[in-house]
Structure formats: structure tokens, C-alpha cells
């Protein structure tokens with residue numbers, strides 16, 4: 535959903551406006567310098583459009599001074615919001631701090647709505663013209679306190695939202711899978727098992743581009759595109775397939791895919807070559823599923839040692855779903871589809887800014903960051919900047935310890951079900 539950030543000096547009425555938009559008292563109205571509010575983002579709705587409303591007033595100045603504080607608000611808004619609502623006090627007129635914010639806001643391409651608050655009467659409305667001097671276009675007079683023009687402001691805000699990318703609305707075609715793994719793990723065998731020896735490599739599937747090197751296959755009643763399978767289909771394999779060549783091939787396949795199905799040979803120790811493939815896939819930012827093949831060769835003993843090996847060697851990708859299959863007997867091959875779907879869901883998941891901030895403030899209340907230099911560093915504001923793979927930005931008041939970040943990451947996975955996808959956490963400490 536789009537994000538709307540409210541920026542402005544203390545006491546111009548940001549929190550009153552936030553409450554007016556939410557239709558309830560959610561924000562703390564009195565702007566007390568140095569007080570950091572727990573929640574700064576809220577889920578809001580107007581005319582059937584949902585959006586996240588961010589009250590950047592949480593970043594109020596302490597010793598740093600007004601101009602710096604408001605500059606930070608503006609920067610935060612520019613980086614994370616789709617629409618910026620810049621609030622000034624129409625009774626005071628533009629101040630130096632307002633102008634400092636405007637200098638920053640002018641460099642953004644995002645829509646900025648200049649709101650002249652505290653225009654409680656028609657006469658006061660008429661006087662907002664001096665705010666034209668800020669160079670942000672026409673000032674929009676409102677009274678957050680009395681609700682005057684606030685509906686019109688909301689209309690203006692939702693009109694400024696970016697167009698929904700049509701791609702998202704369109705039905706997606708079959709998802710793209712890269713079947714990778716070191717030589718001899720059984721990739722060709724699996725392909726043959728699910729595609730059948732003679733099935734045509736190129737298929738016409740509506741709404742998707744299929745390269746001649748791709749195969750459309752059906753697993754568990756659903757179509758999937760296995761990218762770059764041409765090499766796997768050759769009956770005689772490249773005898774001189776150097777590892778370098780193989781790794782380029784893996785890279786190309788993974789790049790072209792959304793999810794990688796990494797095959798490992800369950801009957802053999804996990805090798806360095808396996809690790810290299812796993813690293814390659816992790817670094818690509820694609821979703822991942824692990825398929826342990828040749829399960830028909832796995833007996834009790836081997837199973838025991840394999841579990842140990844997995845614990846020891848695959849800690850970095852413990853988030854990837856695992857399926858134990860046999861390309862030879864066909865064991866559990868259908869189950870691959872469910873894991874692929876699960877991984878793709880985690881990969882594409884988006885958490886709204888409101889929900890995320892509520893979650894992180896609850897998390898910090900239950901388990902705060904260890905105290906350092908007399909205070910526990912805190913996340914002031916969090917946002918999911920991207921999906922596929924998920925990427926989170928945490929704005930904090932001090933640098934964070936690695937351990938605590940790992941904790942947040944683990945909790946994110948647990949509480950929101952991020953399975954089968956790498957997650958990126960970026961920390962932006964203040965200053």
C-alpha cells in the first residue's frame with residue numbers, strides 16, 4: 535500500500551492531523567521535544583483506498599536543533615513515502631525551519647502537498663497566500679482541529695498516489711524455477727521424471743515468454759517453467775563441463791528464475807561444490823527450495839548422518855524448505871510443488887508499514903536491545919522497502935548489535951512466515 539508521511543515542525547498540528555485522518559486519537563498530540571513515540575505508522579483508509587500514514591513527528595528535536603530534526607524528517611519521508619504532506623502553521627507563516635525542510639523536499643520527485651494548518655475560519659483561509667513563497671505550489675488550507683477541509687485534503691492525498699503497477703493486477707503466468715545443483719545429483723533424471731523424455735521443450739503458454747531453453751512442466755496439477763533446461767536435456771552431456779562453465783550456467787538460470795530448486799545428493803556427503811551452489815543462489819536473492827534426491831538410497835544410518843550434516847553445513851539456509859525425493863522411483867516428487875509455492879509466497883510477501891511498526895514496537899517492549907551507553911538502542915520506524923526478496927529498513931536512534939538484528943530477523947520469519955526466502959535487514963542509525 536502507498537505510504538503517506540506527515541512532516542513539519544512541532545506544534546504545527548501534525549498529530550492532530552494524523553488523528554483527524556485516522557478518525558481516532560492514536561497519535562500523542564502534545565509535541566514534547568525529545569520524546570520518541572512508540573508508534574509512528576498507522577494503517578489508514580479513505581474512499582476505499584488503504585494507505586500507511588507515517589507521523590515523522592516522532593523524530594522531534596532534542597539537542598540537535600529544529601532545523602536538523604526537520605531535515606531528518608524530510609529525508610525520512612523522501613526515502614520511504616509515496617506522498618509527503620508538509621504541514622506549516624498558517625498563523626505563524628513560513629519559518630527558517632520550514633524553509634530548511636523545503637530545501638530538502640524540493641529535491642524529491644515525490645508529490646509534496648503543502649498544508650496550511652490552523653486555518654480555522656474563512657478569513658484565515660484567505661491569508662495563507664503568503665505560503666506560496668515556500669515554492670511548493672498552492673498551500674492547502676485546513677483546520678485539523680475542527681476538521682475543516684480535511685476530507686478535501688484526503689482526496690488530494692489519494693489522487694497523488696502512484697498508479698498501481700498493472701503487472702500486479704494481471705494474473706501471473708506459471709512461475710519460473712531454476713533446477714540447479716552440482717553434476718550428478720540427478721537434475722536430468724528429475725526433469726525427465728516430471729517432463730517425460732519426449733515432451734516438447736517449447737510450449738505456448740498464454741501471458742508468458744518461454745525461451746527455447748526452457749521447459750514447461752506440470753507438477754502437482756500446476757504448470758511451472760523450468761528455466762534453462764536445454765543443457766539437462768542433452769543425452770550426451772558436455773564431457774568437458776568445467777566448473778566455471780557450470781557456475782555461469784547456474785547463475786544464468788537462477789537470474790532468469792524466481793525460485794531455485796537446489797538439488798543435493800542425499801546419499802553422499804554435502805560437498806564444497808554443493809555449498810558453492812547454495813551461496814550462489816542465496817546471493818541472487820531468489821527464493822529457494824532444497825531437494826534431497828536419491829532418497830531411495832538413504833537407509834537409517836545414512837539418514838542419521840545426513841541430519842547431522844545438515845545441521846552443521848546448512849545453517850545459512852535453514853529457512854529453505856526441504857523435500858526428500860527420488861527422481862528414480864518418483865518418491866515425493868509432487869511435494870516439490872507445495873514447497874515451491876510456499877517459498878514464492880514468502881519471497882513476495884509484503885507487510886504493511888502500520889503492521890510492521892506495531893509488531894516491532896511490541897517486540898522491543900518484550901525483548902529490548904541490550905542496554906549500551908546507558909540506554910537501549912531502539913527502532914524508531916521500520917518499513918518494508920521491497921519484496922522479492924523482502925527488504926526491511928530500520929531507522930534506529932543508535933547502531934544495533936548483530937545479535938539483536940539476528941533476533942529480529944528470526945522473529946520476522948517466525949511471526950510472518952517468511953519461509954524459503956532470504957530477508958535483508960538494513961539499519962539506518964540516526965546521525
Ligand code: GDP
Nearest residue numbers: 717718719720721722723827828829860861862
Ligand atoms: P545431473 O548431472 O544432475 O543431471 O544428474 P543425472 O540426472 O544425470 O543423474 C546422475 C546419476 O544419478 C545417474 O546415474 C542417475 O541414474 C542417478 N540418479 C538420479 N536420480 C536418482 C535417484 O533418485 N536415485 C538413484 N538411486 N539414482 C539416481
